[in-house]
Amino acid sequence: MSTITVDGTGLLCVTLLLRLRDAIADAPAGTLVHVIATDPAAPLDLPAWCHMTGHSYLGPVGDDPHLYALRLTGSPAATRPDAPWHRA
Numbered sequence: 001m002s003t004i005t006v007d008g009t010g011l012l013c014v015t016l017l018l019r020l021r022d023a024i025a026d027a028p029a030g031t032l033v034h035v036i037a038t039d040p041a042a043p044l045d046l047p048a049w050c051h052m053t054g055h056s057y058l059g060p061v062g063d064d065p066h067l068y069a070l071r072l073t074g075s076p077a078a079t080r081p082d083a084p085w086h087r088a
Contacts, residue, residue: 003034006023007036008035008039009037009066017049017085029074032058032070032071035067036067037066052077052079053076055073
């Protein structure tokens with residue numbers, strides 16, 4: 001099983017989600033994704049985005065307050081190219 005790490009250090013969640021979406025675009029279902037996010041809204045935004053797209057939010061990783069994990073689904077709901085919070 002493959003793993004991808006997306007570094008969103010210093011990014012606001014909208015930009016982080018755009019980067020995340022690009023990073024996972026060609027990844028297979030079941031891929032484990034680690035997301036580094038320093039935006040204080042990340043603990044709310046990441047699970048909400050996963051719920052909307054169908055990916056599985058796995059939560060924080062270890063004791064690192066900025067590291068989160070998710071697992072990719074095989075058929076995610078598409079989001080708008082310019083707005084990761086809106087379905088396509």
